[in-house]
Amino acid sequence: MSKPVLFVTGASSGIGRAAAIAFARDGYAVCGLARRAERLASLQAEIAALPGAPGRFLALPGDVRAAAELETAVARAQAQFGRLDVLLANAGIGQHGALAAADWADVQAVLRTNIDGLLHSVRACVPALRANGGGHIIIVSSIVSGIHTPYTATYAASKAFASSLAGSLRLELEGQNIGVTDALIGRTATEFNQNRLGEAHEISGGLPSASAEAVADALLQAVAKKQRHVLVSAFDRAALAGGVLAPGLMARLAKRQYEPRGGGNPE
Ligand SMILES: NC(=O)c1ccc[n+]([C@@H]2O[C@H](COP(=O)([O-])OP(=O)(O)OC[C@H]3O[C@@H](n4cnc5c(N)ncnc54)[C@H](OP(=O)(O)O)[C@@H]3O)[C@@H](O)[C@H]2O)c1
Structure with missing residues (x-):
């Protein structure tokens, strides 16, 4: 069999970039989409220089907000590698600040990227996965999908959308041998x-932070084990359980993290 092929959106930095490298190390050919072409070029060089067999990477400069760009990118990936096995729908942006005071352009950017971009990615890749006899989709959501988080409301709602979509898609696609992971x-x-849009805000509080590489390894394992969910750390598990068992308490803790300097009524 030819090498399995990963299609990852948001490959130019952070989790997407680390996942591109982790999957390439594991023997995947990788197709990486993002807007910043120069970042994709440097990733391509890094993957080509991996020790052992040189990794294969196809740079796909593009914007997830445009359905046509996703369709063209998937067609290029299939033309280059002849197959598609895994979609990592990862591209996303955040936004901070009280909803009523937010620039509508920022709210739109979050919705168009995190919701439309996710839908375009899935809709473009499913036919390619199906043509291959099956495959796997990882949807990158967030633990905030299960916690009420004031002052990042649009972002949290976009991730609740992502997790809900993952659950629905899993049922739609199970008969087609396509697994779905809600990360x-x-x-x-x-x-x-x-890069968060809106008010600049240092999110502090001494809370633990994973490395992008640790998240990438967890995503690689999720495909190998066909996991339905990914939760990287015990802290993330506890936070999500808290969102279910004590939603009011968790929301107050989240409010402390995200509340704008000088209180919650910016005028
Ligand atoms: N970091 C965290 O604490 C955290 C926590 C929970 C969930 N997440 C999720 O993890 C995912 C990756 O975030 P990250 O932490 O790795 O942040 P990041 O380093 O800022 O990476 C975001 C990626 O998304 C891409 N992107 C943004 N808008 C795009 C667009 N319109 N079209 C194509 N690509 C676009 C960016 O590439 P270009 O700018 O080059 O297009 C970049 O590659 C996001 O979905 C985020 O919501 C992150």
Whole structure:
């Protein structure tokens, strides 16, 4: 059999970049999509220089908000490698600040990237996975999908959408030999916080943070073991359980993390 093929969105930094490298090390050919072409070029060089057999990487500059760009990218991936086995739907952005005070452009950017982008990625890849006799989809959600998080409401709601979609898709696709993992990611050391739209806000509180490499390894395992969920750390498990068992308490703790400096009524 030819090498299995990963299609990853948001490959230019953070979790997507680390996953591209982890899957390439594991023998996958990797197709990476993101807007920053120069970052994809440096990833390509890094994968080509992996020790052992040189890794294979196809850079796909593109924007997940545009359905046509996803369709073209998937067609290029199939033309290059002849198959597609795994979609890692990872591209996403955050936003901080009170909803009523947020720029509508920021709210739109979160919804179009985290919701439309996810839908376009899934819809473009499912026919390719099906043509291959099956495969796997990982949807990168967040533990905030299960916790009420004020001052990052649009982002948290977009991740609740992602997790809900993962559960529905799993049932739709199980008869087609396509597994679906809902990756409930907790705080991870990437560029995500500094790129967050809206009010600048240092999210502190001494909470533990995973490395992008640790998350990438967990995602690789999730495909190998066909896991339904990924929870990287005991802290993430406890936070999610807290969201179910003591939602009010968890929401108050989250509010402390995200509340804008000077209180919650920015005027
Ligand atoms: N870091 C955390 O604490 C954390 C926690 C829970 C969940 N997550 C989730 O993990 C995922 C990855 O985030 P990260 O932490 O790795 O952040 P990151 O380092 O900022 O990476 C985000 C990636 O998404 C890509 N992206 C953003 N908008 C895009 C668009 N319109 N089209 C194509 N690609 C786009 C970016 O590439 P370009 O800018 O080059 O397009 C980048 O590669 C996100 O879905 C995020 O919500 C992160």
